[in-house]
Amino acid sequence: MLKRVVVTGASSGIGAATVRRFAELGWQTVAVARREDRLRALAAETGAHAIVCDVTDEGQVAAMAREVADTGGATxxxxxxxxxxxTESVEASSNDDWRRMFEVNVIGLRTVTAAMLPVLRDAAHGFSAGETASILNLTSTAGHDAYPGGGGYNAAKFAAHAVTSVLRLELAGEPIRVMELAPGLVHTEEFTLNRLRGDAAGAQKPYENVTPLTADDVARVLVGAFEQPPHVNQDLIVLRPVAQSSVFHTHRGPLEAKA
Ligand SMILES: NC(=O)c1ccc[n+]([C@@H]2O[C@H](COP(=O)([O-])OP(=O)(O)OC[C@H]3O[C@@H](n4cnc5c(N)ncnc54)[C@H](OP(=O)(O)O)[C@@H]3O)[C@@H](O)[C@H]2O)c1
Structure with a gap:
């Protein structure tokens, strides 16, 4: 079976680590994001096919899916x-921030999925019995547990979780598995910095005195879900660092066995 995977948000963090991990395991990769320089560097390193695309722009997403189809398709x-x-409260937050979070985390996910389904089905028409295409949506533990200040991000990731469940029901009977990976605390370079609008000192705080997940940790588990036998669908994978037992409980300091 063709092993070619499209990864959106591949210019940094979890997406870039995921492209690297897939490439290590022999997959062909298509790396999608807005920042061309970063995609080019990743392509030079991993052999990924880079496509510059804003997932919130329907025209760009349609062109991206056409390019994927024209360069070998995808499974x-x-x-x-x-x-x-x-991190503002529901009362104090801005609708513009909420719209931007919905645009990328929910509507962008839907747009890319809708554009890519015909490409995945094209590949599936050539499958031998038992082979399966795969879709995996990166949500978050913020898509399962609300927290004060979670506001628009909670709402968007809860929605992305719902869309994933709906899609799995709608694709029942087709050889396409639909999976969700919901990480907890992951230390990536840009995620919290963007959330806090460039406050570098504030962006370090969640990771102080704790061993968070790395982008590589998430990528290993994510790619592992694709590497499962084709009849296995890991519907929902929740992944946290050992020190984080819930969205409200993060142990700071060394982990020690009780006497
Ligand atoms: N870090 C965490 O603690 C954590 C925990 C749970 C879940 N997650 C989720 O995991 C995913 C990756 O997070 P991360 O930590 O790796 O964050 P990150 O380093 O900020 O990466 C986000 C990626 O998304 C891309 N992106 C953003 N808007 C886009 C758009 N409109 N069109 C195309 N690409 C776009 C960015 O690239 P460009 O700017 O180049 O477009 C970047 O490559 C996100 O969905 C995040 O919500 C993160």
Whole structure:
């Protein structure tokens, strides 16, 4: 079976690590994001096919899917592009931030999925019995547990979780598995910095005195879901650092066995 996967949000963090991990395991990769210089560097390093595309722009997404089809097709899609803006309360937050979070985390995910489904089905028409295409959506534990200040990000990731469940029901009977990976605390370079609008000192705080997940940790588990036997669908994978037992409980300091 063709092993070619499209990863959105591939210019940094979890997306870039995911492209690297897929490439290590022999997959062909298509790296999608807005920042061309970063995509080019990743392509030079991994052999990825780079496509510059804003997932919130329907025309660009349609062109991206055409280019994927014209350059060999795909059997996998990782909807990873996303992020958070702000930590204000529901009362104090701005509708513009909420719209931007919905645009990328929910509507962008839907747009890319709708554009890529015909490409995945084209590949599936050539499958031998038992082979399966794969879609995996990166949500978050913020898509399962609300927290104060979560506001628009909680709402968007809860919605992305719902869309994933709906899609799995709608694709029942087709050889396309639909998976969700919901990480907790992951230390990536840009996620919290963007959320806090460039406050570098504030962006370090969530990661102080704790061993968070790395982008590589998430990528290993994510790619592992694609590498499962084709009849296995990991509907929902929740992944947290050991020190984080819930969205409200992060142990700071060394982990020690009780006496
Ligand atoms: N870090 C965490 O703690 C954490 C935890 C749980 C879930 N997540 C989720 O995991 C995913 C990746 O997070 P990360 O930590 O790796 O964040 P990140 O480093 O900020 O990466 C986000 C990626 O999305 C891309 N992107 C953003 N808007 C886009 C758009 N409109 N069109 C195309 N690409 C776009 C960015 O690239 P460009 O700017 O170049 O377009 C970037 O490559 C996100 O969905 C995030 O919500 C993160």
């Amino acid at each position: 996998g899609l990782v909807n990873n592009a996303g992020g958070a803006l702000g």
